């Protein structure tokens with residue numbers, strides 16, 4: 432008898448009616464309001480919207496950094512609400528990569544030592560070629576021994592991306608990854624993120640205020656007042672994206 436193998440593509444990240452409230456009573460703020468979204472494997476998504484629309488909250492809930500008030504978040508098919516703090520920390524460490532606007536590198540450590548930190552924290556002794564491969568993936572093979580102070584802004588962000596990817600996470604979240612970089616350096620980092628998606632099937636979710644950065648994404652998700660306010664393809668281009676976000680600002 433022949434059996435047909437069941438191929439089940441796991442969605443790297445899924446939000447099901449996620450609501451996140453802060454405070455109580457008259458001071459209560461609904462930062463995220465019943466948001467349902469899927470981030471498909473091997474795609475790059477940009478999250479945009481006016482200041483205070485819930486972009487960071489969305490990223491933090493999707494990454495298991497903040498717990499939703501209601502609704503469900505699934506990473507690689509695991510529902511985060513069912514995990515205790517310890518299990519959630521382990522899942523975040525192994526399955527989630529996160530990069531910040533301000534790089535957050537350890538200044539006393541070299542690029543290689545920064546990149547291997549998540550493995551060290553997991554109690555693993557990284558193989559030399561593993562760290563070299565991680566730095567090579569972000570085009571910094573020749574900078575392994577440099578400390579952050581000896582690197583440009585774009586190179587620092589690329590070390591931060593190498594560090595975020597060293598555990599081969601299901602998803603890489605980036606909160607304004609080019610916010611501290613000049614236009615030319617931003618383009619280098621964005622092209623590199625795009626290449627990670629296209630050649631390695633990495634899933635990337637990025638918050639940005641910059642329509643030109645969002646144009647690198649496959650899809651742009653728009654938020655307003657904590658709710659989904661639309662979606663458009665990155666291929667629509669920076670001008671069209673800017674027009675849609677401007678329309679949300681004046682709503």
Ligand SMILES: Nc1ncnc2c1ncn2[C@@H]1O[C@H](COP(=O)(O)OP(=O)(O)OP(=O)(O)O)[C@@H](O)[C@H]1O
Nearest residue numbers: 453454460461462481482483484485486487488489
């Ligand atoms: N810890 C908190 N306590 C109270 N309110 C909060 C808290 N964190 C966020 N908020 C509120 O939730 C809403 C969404 O905030 P969030 O930071 O997610 O927005 P954002 O779109 O990322 O904004 P920005 O573009 O300015 O960074 C805002 O009204 C914010 O003031």
